[in-house]
Amino acid sequence: METLRRIVGDRHVLTRSSELLVYENDALPGYHKRPSLVVLPGTADEVVAVVRALYAAGLQWVARGAGTGLSGGALADDVVLLGLHRLKKIISVDPIARLAVVEPGVVNANLTKAATPFGLHYAPDPSSQTACTIGGNVAENAGGPHCLKYGVTLNHVQAATVVLPDGEIVKLAVPADHEAALDLMGAFVGSEGCFGVALDVTVRLTPNPEGIRTMLADFSSMDDAARATSAIIAAGILPAALELMDQATIAAVEASVYAAGYPTDCAAVLLVEVDGPECGLDDDAAAIAALCRECGARDVRTARDATDRARLWQGRKKAFGAMGRVASHLAVQDAVVPRTRLAPILARIAEIGTRHGVHVCNVFHAGDGNLHPNVPYNADDPDENARVHSAMKEIMELCIAEGGTISGEHGVGFDKLPYMEKLFPGDSLDAMCRLRDAFDPLRRANPGKVVPSHACREWISAPGFGS
């Protein structure tokens, strides 16, 4: 601890129990894991020194950005919590190459703000973009509404300097087209803080579209909205975003400071955006509106101006936070299903919710088939708690059985660990463990996450396992 204080300064090592309490959870209420101490380095050199000190001391640690994750990924009991949010320098913005180099603690929306003068933005836009950090985005391979057209974090990260858990510094980069080389950069993105800490990240910036049309289509049944989604995707139009919100979500949003003027009497709305050069944009928008109407939309309206558009989006992006109006705890899922199967799967989810007596609120990236069945509940009621968890388990098993996956953008963390064995056979989990072991042979970084430890054969057979 003295070593850590020497590296980062007294004020940035937290050990008092009330201060540690604050770092017990991320944005998924319900998981509480108490770190042994919190260390908050302020520079890349300090991060390296801290990681090396922890390695030398034989300590495990977990990295944390802004603590906005939704899988319990940045938590662990009795490990050192390594907060990276102080590294918030935007090192460079290159408008010609359309690249930016940032420190891991840079807030997603701040990068876009810095790119704005050049007519550029950082495309992956998780709903928490006003708070979450690029480092956290890289760790989770974060998505967001506009990833439907523009791709997820993976598709925007070009290179990174990484300190491995043993203190070695490596430069990772996406191989150039003419190069025959391993894509360890790709393997690093989405490794949930288990492979090391990025000290800087080079990301692609995307030109702001010349024109944008944002449409709000409202439906009197969830089934119609789901069918409209499948129809738009099947028609081959690639919207910038295609989001679905159900009545329960709309009610929570409309009661908040982010009220967007969504109709509260409908069963679901689709928020659809097309963007790109002006010529042809109205034709795409009209084609989408027509498909929505064919599938039973009561009304399709287009945002009047930038303010109206921003309002429609604010409502969507803050929907998760607004769930506190319904209940104090929230179970959040992140399954992805084939887009042709949306309507029947949503019907089954509704049925599962009814059967377990829980209140499922749907707000999700419909265009990707990335569901977010959210269940606000009171964790203090043991009966409700149990019902929510059985319903969630059933929903996850349904999505896996339908050919889907358990997480599209939030990561596995603690929350989805139990489903990994349902999704992947043992050999696959073992292969994932081996990839992790190449980066972190001693399992110092973010222990116990992503792949259940008992699925890692080599690890189990190692002397001392389980002691």
Next chain:
Amino acid sequence: MDLGAGVRVMSTVLTPSTTDELASIVRESVAAHRSLAVRGVGSWSLALARASAAATPLSMAKMSGIVEYVPGDLTLTARAGTTLVEIEAATRANGQWCPLLPWGTDDGTLGATFATATTGPFRAALGAPRDIAIGVEFVDGTGAIARGGGRVVKNVAGFDLTRLMVGSWGTLGVITEISMRLRALPAVDSTLVVQCDVEDPAVLARIDAFRRGPYVPLACECIGAAHAMTLGLGEARLLVRVGGNAAFVAESVRRLGELGTVEAHAPELWAHYRERDPYRRHFTDAYATPLAARVKRKFDPHGILNPNVLGEVTS
């Protein structure tokens, strides 16, 4: 079989037809201290030449066929030995296309395209293999069968074995099956030849401005005089493909018109164009760093998969 520059006499070519069979071959090879040179249809002669001469060729040609294709999902899963021609035919019938369109011919296999991460002239618009792959199944150097990713377009469940396999040149595992995104064919798809001086820096700057958008083309290639001859274009030209709805394409054509006279061309031109110079790659000694060496040891501990193609473990 013609192996180009690296001609060697081959006694046997191993040709498994199932994943299990392949896994057995790998396990037997480990036991027999035999190394394997993985290939699709054998186009990558340069890579095969790099592989150690003692390696036994392992052909994936028999492991072919589309496993699942739901057009409405715009995703497709196929076995590694499936040729691009087959994928193209199946998808085109549904108004879709496979966004790979790599340098080389479409006789090549899906597995080789992903394993070598081969891009093509449409990469900027449609993505590289790493962006297109959504899931992978492979047999590693111990004969274990593993899967990463899945068949849906967004997936962060587990560590990313898909990105690890794409571009690893069969040195970490033999890809047996790939799931990928597809694209809808654009409503209007125009191949255009623009008469302009592609060697004049001022013109090049304007071409670059066009390429950067907002009317981003599917491809925009400057063709030098010699190459233009082989493509039957006569002189140096700008070769452009624009895809989108009618209004988008019309505006793109108008803007290209500012660079020079625009002529429409048959899209087959791209197939010829892609054949150009497909096998030129800079091979790195990927396993020279401790991290990559550890990865190699974890997935191919006996060093039997495509030995030497990406260099050997040296640290």
Next chain:
Amino acid sequence: MSASASEAAKRLLPGSELCVHCGFCLQACPTYLALDDENDSPRGRIVLMKAIADGSISTTDTAALEHLDRCLGCRACETACPSGVPYGQLLEATRERLSPERPLPFVARAILWTFARHWALLVAMTGARVLRATGIAKVLSKLPGSSGFGMAMLHSTRRGVHNQPWTPRASGALGTVATLDGCVMEGLFSDVNRATERTLSENGYRLTHATGQRCCGALHAHTGDAATARDLARTNIAAFERSGAEFVAVNSAGCGSMLKEYGHLLHDDGAWHDRAVAFSAKVRDVSELLAVAGPVPGAAIGKRVTYDAPCHLMHGQRVVNPPLAVLGAIEGLNLVPLNDCEQCCGSAGIYNLIEPDVSDRVLAPKLANIAATNAQIVATGNPGCMMQIGAGLARTGSKTVARHPIELLDASYGRRARLGGSS
């Protein structure tokens, strides 16, 4: 925290159960941005406050108290919160819970004591005006540290050139208004109060005065002395009821925010609760009343001006556009946007006197943003902000001055009157 503990927090700290820990408040919080520790963020402080409420952290836990004390109370987090966590109320409830067990710093106690007593306030403000008029404040403002800063604040309230009085056209058609004098406003910014009266008259309001009105009690409520705050509230409600005014106009954002929350402050005071709610419903920031009226356009002032939103106007009262409408009524004003104008300046009542280090860290980016605008004037509708920013500008050698938007509108109206008739 166990499940039952969170149930207790809901009972003991109503409103805290709305927080789902999403973190959307983090980047809105000036102390989080300045100090980089989640303990100094709204989300973190809610965790601490809940834990204090349910007893899992002791009321004497120095670490927790340090982080809670550092909260500016700017309530920017409320504007960012999708779930509507009433953060300001949680903080006041917590400070009230803590106050019996811990004395405030001497400076804070002295100020609160003075503001609660009419005669003491008169003496103090007279003394302050003497320091200001004699130039002693200016001399002492060069001192390092918080005493020098305090003197710089006082000196910044000096007006070299006073707005010339002019006679408004008073139709009174829009209703009767009684203005809140405000301790600091009447004591140090009486020019602004007169300007407020003139501009309201010019825009169609009939003015009346609520005699017997006192300090609004905001400083007391913020520091946990709810008992005094409630006494002052009852006095004010009665005084304004007697005045018969339809609206209560306030030109100090902090006071306005407090007056609008009398309903909550007196929520368990049976006899007074309804009167408090009815009173709060009449309270308007002066800019709200003017915006409703138009406002009447004024003559040209060719200055480069930027606007900084006082937290208690923007976040406390959610009054965003009316001050811009006020400035917009001035012809020829070159209004330039201020980056991060919604961020706190670090004044926060008497915070800058009791937490000077953090206050300085919060003020620094504000001054940098102001400098980047090249504005001659920063308009902001709260005395604390005018003094904090004014002092900060002066101490960094800037020529830019802080003014109340109403002062600028009044000058514009005065100029028009002198030019003769309407423009």
